[in-house]
Amino acid sequence: MAINVLAVILFAIISQTIHHPTVQLILNILIMASLGLGLFFFFATSVGVLRFPDFFTRLHAAGKGDTLSTILILLACSLFSLKSAKTLDQTTILAAIKILLIINFIFIGSPTATHALIEAGYNSEIDPWENNATRN
Amino acid sequence: MLLGIETLLLILVLILAVVSLWIRDLMSSVVVFGAYSFLMCLIWTGMGAVDVAFTEAAVGAGVSTVFFVAVLFNTTRRIQFNPLDLSAKIFSAILCIGTGYLLMLGLSDLPSWGDPQALVNTNVSKYYIESAYKQTKVPNLVTAVLADYRAFDTMFETCVVFIAVLGIFMLLKKDGREPLKETSAKANDNLIIRVASRFMVPFIQLFGLYVVAHGHYSPGGGFQGGVILGASLILVAMAFNIEFVKQLLSIKRMLLLAVIGVIIFAGWGLVPVFLGQSFLDYSAWAALLPGTGEIMARSHSMLAVEIGVAITVMCGMYGIYMSLVSDGRFDKGL
Amino acid sequence: MILKFNYVIMIILMMLGLWAMIAKKNIIKKLIGMAIFQTGIILFYISMGAKSGSNIPILDYYDRYKPIDAAQYANPLTQILMLTAIVVGVATLGLGLTLARKIYDDYKTFNEDEILQEIKNEHD
Amino acid sequence: MSMINQLPFYVVGIPLFTALIIGVLAIVQPKLVRLTGLVGIISGAYASLTLFLTVQQSGTKYYTFGNWPAPYGIEYSVDTLNALMILLIYAVSLLAYVYSLRSVIIEIPSNKHGYYYTLYFLLITGLIGITITGDAFNLYVLYEICALSSYALLASGGKRATLATFYYLLIGTVGACFYLIGVAYLFIKTGTLNMGQLFEHIPSIYFTSSILVAFIFINVGLFIKMALFPLHGWLPNVYTKAPISTTCLLAPLGTKLSIYILIRFYFHVFGPEYVFQVLNIQPFMVWLATLAIIVGSVYAIFHTNYRSTIAFIIVAEIGYIIGGLWIGHPDSIAASIYHILADSLMTLSLFMIAGTVLFYLKSEKTSAFALTFRQLRITSISLVVVFASIVGIPPTSGFFSKMYLIKGAFAMGHYQFIVALLFSSLASLFIFFRLFEAYFYSKPPEPAPSIIKEDRLFTLPMIGVSTGIILxxxxxxYWFSVISRIIPVGLR
Amino acid sequence: MTNFTTILLTICIPIIGAFMIYLFGKKPNQREAASFATAFVLFGCVLKLFNPGKINGQTLQLIELFPGVSISFFYDHLSVVFAFVASSLWIVTTLYSIGYMRGTNERNQTRFYMCFALALSATMGVAFSANLLTLYIFYELLSISTYALVGHQQNADAQFGARKYLIYLFGGSIGLALPAMIIIYQITGTLDFNYSGIVPAYFNPTMLLALLLMFLYGFGKAGLMPFHAWLPGAMVAPTPVSSLLHAVAVVKVGVFSIIRVLTGIYGVDLMQSLKFNGVVCGIAAFTVITASLIALYQDNLKRLLAFSTIGQLAYIIMGVGLASSLGVTGGILHIVMHAFGKITLFFCAGAIYVTTKKKYISEMDGIGKQMPITLSAFFIGALSVTGLPPTGGFISKWMMLQGAMDANLTIIMIVYLVSSLLNACYFFPIIYKAFFKDPATESHGIKEAPLNCLIPPMITAACSILLFFNYRIFTTIIHGVTGGL
Incomplete structure (x- = not known):
């Protein structure tokens, strides 16, 4: 919850000083960084899903990787929408905050979903991969 | 338009469609079908049809996959491998290729993809774009045309949802004689899922209401909002067992609400008839609603109509899920 | 012909759905085929109304009072038609699944051939 | 705006609101359901009668929803053909409703009656909406309403009905989607969905291939729904397994309205010049209709189960109407429109008879009919009347439509159509006498079977239909003069 | 009462009679009395119409069914003659059927009498109908009401006979007559009979010929050769049925409709100009010869009489087909003469069956000694049918011969003579066997038929002799028709 408050304050500050060139520069760097990181994590997840031997390990990669990379990309989107808004008024900030809400939702929803999947897998007795078993 | 992302997505969608039909296991082919619908939403957003994408995501991808899973959960997942009888397959293949060729035949003089001067975009829809805001004060043109110019269609659309839920309920309702056979999965009373869903459901419902209310200004409206509200109820039904949800909204009340939704919509349109104007002519409401001119009356009545739609769709999706999942006994769920 | 690429995809999707509905033996697969067929048609209508380089048909705050140029905004009419088509598609899908469910209750299988077999020996 | 020009809305609105009220009552106060239904259908019938008479006097009536001018809002245009069809729908649904009051109690479990009647009235709303609407897409939506409610109503008929309805669902959706593709091709070339405007735009693009494709797809979509010969597979097993109370409403109207839509598209959207001059598929279509009649009659002979015989007779009758339409002579077109009226009444009466025989004698083999003639007085009378009409014995309406069909066919030189017509009359004669002989030449069973007192709610509609057929x-x-005003000048 | 009310009465009386018979269903005596009364009243009405002076051919339109066609009746010479024959013989047949029914105590006799009355009302309808549609409607009603009579015994061969009856008649009428009628309506726009013919001469002759053949074979009741099989099959019915219906009402309706078509629709001069009368006479001649040949070696008496009826009907058609005034008059007169002659033969056959249960001629030698009156009536009937002097049959055949000479169709003359010879060949051996041979088995104790099976044949035999002397009452009326030629 604290992060949200911090993020809202940050947005307020940015929105006031949007036209200052240095703020523009920092925003650009931030957007590019989070986009890059997000894409990297997505790539890592898909590799993980393909390479990992069995059900549980694949889910481990998919669950974590997805949530993080989505959050990062969404962060980049919200900042970008702030930066590129033609006129700065409450609708653009509202759009940015809405994206923040989506981040929160994914932050809670996605791990629970992964947990549910794994628990269902565990209940239906899928045997986890042991080291000695040859990769099937 | 051509080299944009749509072409890539279109190819991807085609691949997904083929894969979803070829997979042996039913459950995974349903999941692939869900992915196929989500990609469809992306294509439509690309083409500027935001409301349709929203509906497809909520209704097409979300809820229908849930319905498929609800049916498959109590029945088999496997397809029995059947001998490949070639004759039926070849005959139907020829038939489809023939119809496909016929369609291709008609392609030659269709306007190319996305040119604004095509007759389809200049004849009736030009009037809508130019005068919708002036006549109804509703910036979201789609909702304006949906709820006012062609409100009659939308009313029947709500009837379609109502018919679906009533038909499904009537067909599946058993008198509870033979109890549902013990399904393999235990009733999951997984704490984490319950806590997470208890936390999320209020926000989902709030967002649903927001979507319904803001149908005029942002993409969304009665259908999408209703589906989201329905989805929240389904989430509760999944997290907790069906008994719990039935206290929230019992089956009888659900059917009643479904009818009341349609009655709100149709009733709102009927009042102008009593005032001597034609059916679904909202400007007649100006006389009843205090202090609103003809145009504002239209935009307010659109909101009322959207609420009616939202109620029906919410109960619709919820009712269909409840019937499908418990095969009409409403005792044990997913 | 290149400019009409989307229609080709739409036709292929429709024919795929039609083929699945007729040739596929499994009832659920038939329903998926039906859904694909319907989404094919929806794609056709939407791609009709798409205008290259156009905005979504929502007038934002500033240019509500400026003269509106129709080429700027996507065609709202096709979108409305398709909202109805999607909802109808889901309703038909729901009913289809109910019937599939009842068929499963009676015949314990989704495979069309086995069901027809069972009817045949039920009949005589 | 006086009361009169609200009529087009009342005709659709009344069944819609009856359905909604019944929907509420089904949960709150189930006992009132049947009464509201009766009130609703009678007031609807009255509205349709006044509509028919006003249209007779003052020509086509237009009704726009939300008073947006025609192409922008949805518009209803009611001319004599529409009003006639709506009158037919109300007549048939009134009789079918009275019949269903008793047959629903027998067939449907009691806790579902309220839901059954809600869907029943929504089906009637859809049927009326189809005939009256002037908007191509609105027609698709109403089509789906009819289809969906009929799936639910048909499938409530027990084990075998579910599978048959499932196939009907698939084929029905394919038909509706073909229609939608056809409308899409029209919409993309003309930009409007209003049938009146389509009529003005189409002549300018007669020779483009997309109009041809649109025509083909709309036709194929409607052929599927009306069960014309090659695409009739679904009709027999749906109508033999579905509950009687549903087939009494759906069989007479379901297929006939698709024909009505075809006629409406030919006359008011594509225009007779396009249909009969530009496309020269007339001989092909008449041959198709001939095949439909012959195959329908042959199958009808080879089935002993009564309901499947009727189903195939319906397939043959559809061949009559389509053949009459495609012959193109004003007499035969008028005869085919008249035959829509006659055939709906005939089908309704046939299914009512099937109902009473099934309820009282529990079987529908031909042997059951030996007892019908002995025990069920009114059923046997209506059986004689309806088969007289199918065969074409003079006082009944079947004779007159057949006469004018032959007259038109001869004028245009389609002799094979005449042969098919006569063959099917002889076939139905054979069917009737197969039933009659089962009674006339069989020894009466030892304990002389007592006359069963048929329920008043069964006999009333049956007598109504039989008198309707003869009337x-x-x-x-009168009907011929009304109908011949409908045919556009081009063909007259 | 104007003529039209009488015409309508002739059609309605039998229906009312049928209803009264139904009311008295349980009490046989009242039922027979009712049937008798209706027959008498009907005959009275027809008699009232029967004075040649007043026949004026006005038409009465009842209901307008199609633009240009309506259910209408008219007061015509031909219809009066035919109505007279049918109604007069109905009285005699009712009397006879009371005896017959009592004799063989058939089941459900009420239904029998009701169908009889309905059949008569349909015959009256055919007689007085002014256009082809009304004629067709009553033709169909006649087929339906007589179906129940043919299948009266409700046993296996009754079913077979009735089914054959049904297929031939309904098949013919719906399959051939109906389309032909509709095509005529399409060509001419009206179906009303008028003696100059309504078919336009310029219409292509092959189509007209096809239509003519469709009518000839469509009206299957006339029993032209390929479509005749139903008549012997219908002999399975009780004798009163086969006597009145298959000698007088049903078959004559067939011939009557063909005459109506030939004279009213085509018109005699068109027939001559397009050489159609050659075709008609050819078909009729073929039927006469083959029917008479088949009748030669028939053993069952009623089947023999059936084939002889087929032959005689073809006579009438041949007469009318000649299209010469004498020929047509002869043909129409032969309807009357043959009716009385043939009904006597059927009555005798019935009487023999009632008393001796014998159906086959081989068993009937020496029967004349036991049943002299029946067999003498049989003899007079045979004379009338073969056309020998003391009986009326001779006059009509004589006229037809002269007609053939006028139309100088010599072949037809030869056919007439040969067929009369053949008639004699198959009747006189029966009479010879009956009177001059002693009975094979001593079947003594057979006494005469019951009284009311005996009187009707005597009456009709006497009538046919009476007709020989004052046939002029009929010819004056018939000249009203043939006068115009």
Whole structure:
């Protein structure tokens, strides 16, 4: 919850000083960084899903990787929408905050979903991969 | 338009469609079908049809996959491998290729993809774009045309949802004689899922209401909002067992609400008839609603109509899920 | 012909759905085929109304009072038609699944051939 | 705006609101359901009668929803053909409703009656909406309403009905989607969905291939729904397994309205010049209709189960109407429109008879009919009347439509159509006498079977339909003059 | 009462009679009395119409069914003659059927009498109908009401006979007559009979010929050769049925409709100009010869009489087909003469069956000694049918011969003579066997038929002799028709 408050304050500050060139520069760097990181994590997840031997390990990669990379990309989107808004008024900030809400939702929803999947897998007795078993 | 992302997505969608039909296991082919619908939403957003994408995501991808899973959960997942009888397959293949060729035949003089001067975009829809805001004060043109110019269609659309839920309920309702056979999965009373869903459901419902209310200004409206509200109820039904949800909204009340939704919509349109104007002519409401001119009356009545739609769709999706999942006994769920 | 690429995809999707509905033996697969067929048609209508380089048909705050140029905004009419088509598609899908469910209750299988077999020996 | 021009809305609104009220009552106060239904259908019938008479006097009536001018809002245009069809729908649904009051109690478990009647009235709303609407897409939506409610109503008929309805669902959706593709091709070339405007735009693009494709797809979509010969597979097993109370409403109207839509598209959207001059598929279509009649009659002979015989007779009758339409002679077109009226009444009466025989004698083999003639008085009378009409014995309406069909066919030189017509009359004669002989030449069973007192709610509609068939025949001249005003000048 | 009310009465009386018979269903005596009364009243009405002076051919339109066609009746010479024959013989047949029914105590006799009355009302309808549509409607009603009579015994061969009856008649009428009628309506726009013919001469002759053949074979009741099989099959019915219906009402309706078509629709001069009368006479001649040949070696008496009826009907058609005034008059007169002659033969056959249960001629030698009156009536009937002097049959055949000479169709003359010879060949051996041979088995104790099976044949035999002397009452009326030629 604290992060949200911090993020809202940050947005307020940015929105006031949007036209200052240095703020523009920092925003650009931030957007590019989070986009890059997000894409990297997505790539890592898909590799993980393909390479990992069995059900549980694949889910481990998919669950974590997805949530993080989505959050990062969404962060980049919200900042970008702030930066590129033609006129700065409450609708653009509202759009940015809405994206923040989506981040929160994914932050809670996605791990629970992964947990549910794994628990269902565990209940239906899928045997986890042991080291000695040859990769099937 | 051509080299944009749509072409890539279109190819991807085609691949997904083929894969979803070829997979042996039913459950995974349903999941692939869900992915196929989500990609469809992306294509439509690309083409500027935001409301349709929203509906497809909520209704097409979300809820229908849930319905498929609800049916498959109590029945088999496997397809029995059947001998490949070639004759039926070849005959139907020829038939489809023939119809496909016929369609291709008609392609030659269709306007190319996305040119604004095509007759389809200049004849009736030009009037809508130019005068919708002036006549109804509703910036979201789609909702304006949906709820006012062609409100009659939308009313029947709500009837379609109502018919679906009533038909499904009537067909599946058993008198509870033979109890549902013990399904393999235990009733999951997984704490984490319950806590997470208890936390999320209020926000989902709030967002649903927001979507319904803001149908005029942002993409969304009665259908999408209703589906989201329905989805929240389904989430509760999944997290907790069906008994719990039935206290929230019992089956009888659900059917009643479904009818009341349609009655709100149709009733709102009927009042102008009593005032001597034609059916679904909202400007007649100006006389009843205090202090609103003809145009504002239209935009307010659109909101009322959207609420009616939202109620029906919410109960619709919820009712269909409840019937499908418990095969009409409403005792044990997913 | 290149400019009409989307229609080709739409036709292929429709024919795929039609083929699945007729040739596929499994009832659920038939329903998926039906859904694909319907989404094919929806794609056709939407791609009709798409205008290259156009905005979504929502007038934002500033240019509500400026003269509106129709080429700027996507065609709202096709979108409305398709909202109805999607909802109808889901309703038909729901009913289809109910019937599939009842068929499963009676015949314990989704495979069309086995069901027809069972009817045949039920009949005589 | 006086009361009169609200009529087009009342005709659709009344069944819609009856359905909604019944929907509420089904949960709150189930006992009132049947009464509201009766009130609703009678007031609807009255509205349709006044509509028919006003249209007769003052020509086509237009009704726009939300008073947006025609192409922008949805518009209803009611001319004599529409009003006639709506009158037919109300007549058939009134009789079917009275019949269903008793047959629903027998067939449907009691806790579902309220839901059954809600869907029943929504089906009637859809049927009326189809005939009256002037908007191509609105027609698709109403089509789906009819289809969906009929799936639910048909499938509530027990084990075998579910599978048959499932196939009907698939085929029905394919038909509706073909229609939608056809409308899409029209919409993309003309930009409007209003049938009146389509009529103005289409002549300018007669020779483009997309109009041809649109025509083909709309036709194929409607052929599927009306069960014309090659695409009739679904009709027999749906109508033999579905509950009687549903088939009494759906069988007479379901297929006939698709034909009505075809006629409406030919006359008011594509225009007769396009259909009969530009496309020269007339001989092909007449041959198709001939095949439909012959195959329908042959199958009808080879089935002993009564309901499957009727189903195939319906397939043959569809061949009559389509053949009459495609012959193109004003007499035969008028005869085919008249035959829509006659055939709906005939089908309704056939299914009512099937109902009573099934309820009282529990079987529908031909042997059951030996007892029908002995025990069920009114059923046997209506059986004789309806088969007289199918065969074409003069006082009944079947004779007159057949006469004018042959007259038109001869004028245009389609002799094979005449042969098919006569063959099917002889076939139905054979069917009737197979039933009659089962009674006339069989020894009466030892304990002389007592006359079963048929329920009043069964006999009332049956007598109504039989008198309707004969009345329709005797007043042929009036109907012929009404219908021949409908045919556009190009064909007259 | 104007003529039209009488015409309508002739059609309605039998229906009312049928209803009264139904009311008295349980009490046989009242039922027979009712049937008798209706027959008498009907005959009275027809008699009232029967004075040649007043026949004026006005038409009465009842209901307008199609633009240009309506159910209408008219007061015509031909219809009066035919109505007279049918109604007069109905009285005699009712009397006879009371005896017959009592004799063989058939089941459900009420239904029998009701169908009889309905059949008569349909015959009257055919007689007085002014256009082809009304004629067709009553033709169909006649087929339906007589179906129940043919299948009266409700046993296996009754079913077979009735089914054959049904297929031939309904098949013919719906399959051939109906389309032909509709095509005529399409060509000419009206179906009303008028003696100059309504078919336009310029219409292509092959189509007209096809239509003519469709009518000839469509009206299957006339029993032209390929479509005749139903008549012997219908002999399975009780004798009163086969006597009145298959000698007088049903078959004559067939011939009557063909005459109506030939004279009213085509018109005699068109027939001559397009050489159609050659075709008609050819078909009729073929039927006469083959029917008479088949009748030669028939053993069952009623089947023999059936084939002889087929032959005689073809006579009438041949007469009318000649299209010469004498020929047509002869043909129409032969309807009357043959009716009385043939009904006597059927009555005798019935009487023999009632008393001796014998159906086959081989068993009937020496029967004349036991049943002299029946067999003498049989003899007079045979004379009338073969056309020998003391009986009326001779006059009509004589006229037809002269007609053939006028139309100088010599072949037809030869056919007439040969067929009369053949008639004699198959009747006189029966009479010879009956009177001059002693009975094979001593079947003594057979006494005469019951009284009311005996009187009707005597009456009709006497009538046919009476007709020989004052046939002029009929010819004056018939000249009203043939006068115009």
């Amino acid at each position: 329709l025949g005797v007043t042929f001249n």
